[in-house]
Amino acid sequence: MACSSSTRPTKVQELFVYEFNERDRGSPAFLKLSQKSVNSLGDLVPFSNKLYSGDLQKRLGITAGMCILIENKPEKKGDRYEATFSFYFGDYGHISVQGPYLTYEDTCLAVTGGSGIFEGVYGQVKLHQIVFPFKLFYTFYLKGIEDLPQELLGKPVEPNPAVEPSPAAKACEPQATVTNFTN
């Protein structure tokens, strides 16, 4: 795990993943702590969803973290959140991110770090909503790490509202998951 190379890799590697809320993890938990009738600063939204490879052939793990509601934007018919969460890739490790989540448009979050094969990672990730808040597509632009394993680099399925994980991935059949996929 310790990088013995003398320079930190600076080339960019793209990594695509899909996040699905299959409604079986009790997520999200919308904590209306503002006690106001509209979404307001004070509301907190812990969440955890399932993570699949960009080609939708493998179950990778989960996302886990929290969205902090910042502001409701009535003219955009949506909200601004500040999101702090991680992506878990089973035995490969995890990637932590932080940044804006706007329910009404794509955003870029900061990659703050990682563990395992992602140890030392930096860069950013583009969040693309497909079906709010159930299907999201992420494009990571990762620097500072060794080459990613082939298993994570399948050709991504183009995001569209009808995307679904393959039945094998959804059922977590052994050949359709990464090793010790996070659950």
Added chain:
Amino acid sequence: MACSSSALKTISPPIKLANPRSHPTSSLLTNNTLLSFKLSNTSLTQTLKFQSISPQTPSFSLPKRSFTCKSQANPSDSTRPTNVQELHVYEINERDRGSPAYLRLSQKSVNSLGDLVPFSNKLYTGDLEKRLGITAGICILIENKPEKKGDRYEAVYSFYFGDYGHISVQGAYLTYEEDTYLSVTGGSGIFEGVYGQVKLHQIVFPFKIFYTFYLKGIKDLPKDLLCKPVEPTPYVEPTPAAKACEPHATIPNFTN
């Protein structure tokens, strides 16, 4: 850093002792219904009595630094150190900081998504001879794992090292697993520009934790942080001098 009182009632006993199920039920926000998250955005089309509090864009510009950051000169990327430095610390909950504050916001009888656990504990050097400071942050409960008799949390917190600065981390905290790895997201002071990961090793849940940081991107750590660590066992305790914060047994302006 002290737990200030708020509208939320906090319970300060430890998260759990022997049995994960034997936690007190508290009723927070009894007057309020927690709305379940709706699929459609209809809840957003209600008329708002929403006062915009954002001021007009100010015409002033912020000074370059509003406070002094003790930091080294910024090394350029080409000279950013890549050697790994190991740093060992002990985090000990001495039950005198009102920590943790288990906010049972899910309002369910078992630990569930929605529960939040802010916390702050004391930090000592790996040889347990010096008080360094504190940890401070929050654990977000993600899932109870009954088959493992424990829980998965997402933890976001910092380690404070007095005048030396701080290190921020983010990652999984699994109460049922001995070791997890969190990412080092950044730092200040001598830790400015730090990256890497940290291994969290549970000794006595949730009172004693031993950390091994694998830090990159910073200059050589000062001697008084580098020590031969005491092997983690359930009986480890800080030296009486460190616990009493005697001057020779702390780092300068240790965080408290």
